[in-house]
Amino acid sequence: MSDAPLLEVRDLTKIFPVRHAGKRKELRALDGVSLDLHRGETLGLVGESGCGKSTLARSLLMLETPDSGSVRFDGVDPTTTKGADLLAFRRRVQMVFQDPFASLNARMSAGDIVSEPWRTHTGLHKTSRDRAARMSELLDLVGLRSSDAGKYPQEFSGGQRQRLGIARALALEPDVIVCDEPVSALDLSVQAQVLNLLNDLQQQLGVAYLFISHDLSVVRHVADRVVVMYLGRIIEQGETESTFERPQHPYTGALLSAAPSLDHERRREQIILSGEIPSPLDPPSGCRFRTRCWKATDVCATALPPLAVDPVDGGHTAECFHPLGSQEQELASSQAG
Template identity: 85%
Template sequence: MSDAPLLEVRGLTKVYPVRHGGRRKELRALDGIDLDLRRGETLGLVGESGCGKSTLARTLMMLERADAGQIRFDGVDPLSLRGTDLLAFRRRVQMVFQDPFASLNARMTAGEIVSEPWRTHRTLYRTSRDRAARVAELLELVGLRPGDAGKYPQEFSGGQRQRLGIARALALDPDVIICDEPVSALDLSVQAQVLNLLNDLQQQLGVAYLFISHDLSVVRHVADRVVVMYLGRIVEEGGTEPTFERPLHPYTGALLSAAPSLDHTRRRERIILSGEIPSPLNPPSGCRFRTRCWKATDECATTVPPIADDAADGAHTAECFHPLRHQRRHQRAGDGSKSGSDRRM
């Protein structure tokens, strides 16, 4: 795995104009997102429903246009691309969707589904023989049989459908696959099979994953690093083990305390959050989490928190005035030092 980021995101912002109570307002789905994804790496993205995870995925896929910020993919800004250059970029970033039932066209065979991307990217496999051979290879790669190419999605089980969706994502030989809750609709035993498949494919092909999930146990199993989102902002990021073993942000600590565990020798104190998740139409000032945080003070309401880092691991950081443990703290730009958008991992 290379240390140089394949995907760099800085200050990414996405705002939706909406009407609420007869007035026009702005919903800031993404508010200054910074993250890096390296080649061959799995980056886990966790957070509650409505925090902006899927909006980030759609924006990175260029299905949504960012309102501010910068994306660099292999040194190139995809937001500036047009025509054939944009088409070439789309080859390199693909997606596996949450619902293996709704994401496949019931009127198309498995072979047609896998080969459909080649209708747009016509230079990859020019003859029907080449396309049929590649379809057979991809089906075998994901654990299906070449003879399954003639079947329709409704003839497969849920796990097999998700394997078919993964084969479609691999059809264009991408560098990055965005996995948006790829196993949440599957039975537990099938989840393990699909996760092991994704891991095996990464080992064989060197593909990088942005793995979006609300299931912390799944993220801990598959991710090399983790970012935690809350109301459109990343509040904590770091290696998987440091983040799970030594959470810095109170929100991360609350999420982990609610996650079930089979290890009864290490009980984590349950943290019960009070209040409801604030509306993204009217997010709290200062720290977004302060209205539910038991550690909040007056400064949390007036100022965006500084970056605190783990004294044992400078790459493990959180946006918080009062981290769960005593850590080093950096002031933001304007206070004489480093800003949140200057974070590096």
């Protein structure tokens, strides 16, 4: 993994104007998000629905324009690029979607689906012979057959359709692939096959993944580092093993303690969160998580928490006034294991 980040995000903010109960309000989907993604790395992104994961992904793909903050991709700010430069950026950042059927055009054959990106990005594989040869290579690369090129999406299984989606994402030889819940719609046995495929492709091609998932066991299996989001903010991030073994933020600890476990005695010791997730239209002051946190005190309502640093791993940090103690960390990590 290179020391210099391929993708640098600093203090990214995205606000959507909405009308609620007849009043104009602001939905702060992203609120000061900062992260790095290195070449050849898998960065796991976790959090409950509505925390801002999809908005962050769309902002990194330049499908949403951030309101403030900066994004630098390979040293260039894609938010200021237009025309051919923006097209060149989008070639280097691709996406694999959650639903392998809805994301594919049912009226197009597998070969046409893989080849379609070359109609827009005309600099790659200019001749029909080159395109046909590369299409066959890509199908083979993801575990399909070149003879499958004439089939339509409905003729494939779910796992095969997701392989086809991965082949399409690889067609433009990207540096980064955003994987949005790429295995959540698949059976468990098929999930493992697709995850192994993604890992093999990363080892072979050096592509980096931003891997979005609700499944903590999947994230632990695939990610080098983990980012935890809550109500538009990154509240914890660090190396995967450090985050799973020594969670610092109470929210991360609660997520890990709720993960499936074969040890039913320990499973009953799950950290139970009280209260509902606050509305992103009216988030709590100070720490966003304080209204559900069993460790919250008056100071948690007054300001954004400082960064708590894992004493073992200085690169593992959490936004928290009252980070978890060793017993709470042990409880959480025992469930995630």
